[in-house]
Amino acid sequence: MKKILLGIMSFLISSGVFSQDNFGKLIFDNYGKYLEKSIAHQYLKREDIVPIIENLKSEKLFEVSKLGESVEGREINLIKCGTGPVKILLWSQMHGNEPTATMALMDMFRFLTASDDFDEIRKTILTNTTLYFVPMLNPDGAERFERRNALNIDLNRDALRLQSPEAIILKNIRDEIEADFGFNLHDQSTLYSAGVSSNQASISFLAPAYNWEKEVNDVRKNAMKVIVQMNKVLQQFIPNKVGKYNDTFEPRAFGDNIQKWGTSTILIETGGYPNDVEKQFLRKMNFIGILSSIKSIAEKTYEKESIDDYYAIPDNKRYLFDLIIRNAQVNFFNKLYTVDIGINRTRRYEGDDKTSQYQGYIAEFGDMSTFYGYDEFDANGMVAQPGKIGEKTVKLKSKQIKKLHKEGILAIPIDESYESNYTALPINFYNGTAPEFKVRLGAAANFSLVNEGEIKAVVVNGFLYNLDMKESNVGNGIVIKGKK
Numbered sequence: 001m002k003k004i005l006l007g008i009m010s011f012l013i014s015s016g017v018f019s020q021d022n023f024g025k026l027i028f029d030n031y032g033k034y035l036e037k038s039i040a041h042q043y044l045k046r047e048d049i050v051p052i053i054e055n056l057k058s059e060k061l062f063e064v065s066k067l068g069e070s071v072e073g074r075e076i077n078l079i080k081c082g083t084g085p086v087k088i089l090l091w092s093q094m095h096g097n098e099p100t101a102t103m104a105l106m107d108m109f110r111f112l113t114a115s116d117d118f119d120e121i122r123k124t125i126l127t128n129t130t131l132y133f134v135p136m137l138n139p140d141g142a143e144r145f146e147r148r149n150a151l152n153i154d155l156n157r158d159a160l161r162l163q164s165p166e167a168i169i170l171k172n173i174r175d176e177i178e179a180d181f182g183f184n185l186h187d188q189s190t191l192y193s194a195g196v197s198s199n200q201a202s203i204s205f206l207a208p209a210y211n212w213e214k215e216v217n218d219v220r221k222n223a224m225k226v227i228v229q230m231n232k233v234l235q236q237f238i239p240n241k242v243g244k245y246n247d248t249f250e251p252r253a254f255g256d257n258i259q260k261w262g263t264s265t266i267l268i269e270t271g272g273y274p275n276d277v278e279k280q281f282l283r284k285m286n287f288i289g290i291l292s293s294i295k296s297i298a299e300k301t302y303e304k305e306s307i308d309d310y311y312a313i314p315d316n317k318r319y320l321f322d323l324i325i326r327n328a329q330v331n332f333f334n335k336l337y338t339v340d341i342g343i344n345r346t347r348r349y350e351g352d353d354k355t356s357q358y359q360g361y362i363a364e365f366g367d368m369s370t371f372y373g374y375d376e377f378d379a380n381g382m383v384a385q386p387g388k389i390g391e392k393t394v395k396l397k398s399k400q401i402k403k404l405h406k407e408g409i410l411a412i413p414i415d416e417s418y419e420s421n422y423t424a425l426p427i428n429f430y431n432g433t434a435p436e437f438k439v440r441l442g443a444a445a446n447f448s449l450v451n452e453g454e455i456k457a458v459v460v461n462g463f464l465y466n467l468d469m470k471e472s473n474v475g476n477g478i479v480i481k482g483k484k
C-alpha cells in the first residue's frame with residue numbers, strides 16, 4: 001500500500017499536478033533529508049562552511065570558483081549550477097551577524113545533489129535556470145558576529161562608493177552575469193511584528209524600490225510576483241507571521257541598486273520565531289521559500305500572480321519588546337510616577353564559545369499600552385527600585401542567588417582574574433568600583449519590584465525572575481568592569 005502511495009506521489013510530482021502550496025508541504029515533510037547537519041548555530045563563521053563548499057568541488061553538478069577575498073583575506077566563493085537561460089543570483093550574509101539564509105543555502109546544495117521523487121523538479125530547475133550562489137559575502141563580520149565588515153563599513157551602504165572588496169565582488173558578479181533574478185538574504189531584528197500585532201515578523205519580504213517615487217516597472221513587478229507566491233507557500237507554516245519591509249528608496253543599498261540595474265530583486269529578512277533562538281525552524285522556512293521561488297521562476301508560474309497581493313502583506317512594524325514591566329511606580333525627585341518599562345536584550349558572542357549571552361537595557365519608558373512584550377509582568381502596586389550592590393562574594397549556588405534576589409542585591413564583586421564579560425548565572429558581577437543601577441531610559445535593566453516592602457520580582461540584566469514562582473525565565477548576568 002505504501003509503495004502504491006509513493007508511486008502515486010512521484011507521478012503527481014513529475015506530472016506537475018502539485019501546486020506550489022502542495023510542493024511546499026512535501027518539502028516541509030521531507031526537509032530532514034536535505035538538512036546540512038554540520039551547522040546548526042547562529043554564530044556561523046567561514047570555517048564552518050569551508051568543508052561543505054570543498055565537498056561541492058567533487059560534485060559534477062557544481063562549478064566552484066573564487067570571486068575574491070574579504071578585507072582580512074578570507075575567500076568568497078561562487079557556486080554555480082544549471083544550464084538554463086534564466087539567471088538567478090543569490091547572496092547571503094552581507095551582514096556578518098545575519099547567518100540564517102547561509103545555512104539554508106547549504107541545505108539547498110544537498111537538495112540539488114539528492115535524487116528522489118523530486119528529480120523532475122530538479123531537472124526543470126537545472127534546465128530552465130542557472131543558479132549562482134554567493135554564500136557569506138561578509139566572512140570578516142561573521143568571524144566577529146558583527147554587521148559590518150573589517151573596514152567598519154556597512155556593505156549595504158556601499159553599493160555606489162564601492163570601497164569594500166566584498167561590495168566590489170557583488171557588483172562585479174551582478175554585472176558579469178546580468179542576473180534576471182536576485183535574492184538578497186538577511187536577518188532582521190526579532191522585535192519586528194507583522195503589522196500592528198503581537199505576531200513576530202518571522203519572515204519579511206521586500207521588492208526594493210529603484211527610485212524615490214517607488215515606481216513599479218516590469219523588473220520590480222516580477223520580484224513582487226515571486227514574493228506573492230512565496231508568501232502563499234509560507235503562510236501554511238507561519239500564518240500571520242510574514243511581513244513586508246519598508247520600501248523607502250535607499251540610494252546606497254545593494255537591493256535597491258540591483259533592482260535599478262535590471263535584476264528583479266527579492267529581499268528576504270529572517271526575524272524571530274517563538275523558542276527558535278538558533279533560528280533552525282526559520283532556516284527551514286528560508287529553504288522552503290527560496291526553493292519554491294526557484295521552482296516558480298523555472299516554471300514561470302509566478303507570472304500569473306497579482307501585485308495587489310504583494311501590497312496586502314502587512315507592513316513590518318516595531319511593536320515588540322523582549323520584556324515589558326507594566327504599571328510600575330518609579331521614583332523621580334521623591335515623587336512616584338506610573339510607567340511601563342520596555343526592556344530589550346542585545347545578543348553577544350565571546351571568543352570561540354558558541355553559547356550566546358545577552359545584555360539587557362531599558363529601551364522604552366512611559367505609556368506602552370500600544371506595545372507587546374514576549375514576556376510581560378504586571379507590576380501594578382509595585383515600586384521599581386534600582387538593584388542593590390553586594391559587598392562580598394557569596395557561594396554561587398542557585399539557593400544563595402535566590403536569597404540575594406530576595407534582598408534586591410543584583411551585583412556582587414568578583415576577582416579581577418575572572419576574564420569573561422559574562423556569567424551564565426542570574427546575577428551580575430563587578431570588579432573595581434561598585435556600579436550604581438538606575439531605573440531610567442537607556443540604563444542597564446537591573447531593578448527590583450517591591451510591594452509594601454516585599455520584593456516580588458527582580459529584573460537582572462534584562463531577565464525577569466518572579467520570586468513567587470519556582471522557576472522563571474533564566475538568563476545570564478554581565479561583568480561590570482569598574483576602575484581599579
Ligand SMILES: [Zn+2]
Binds near residue numbers: 095098186187
Ligand atoms: Zn542585513
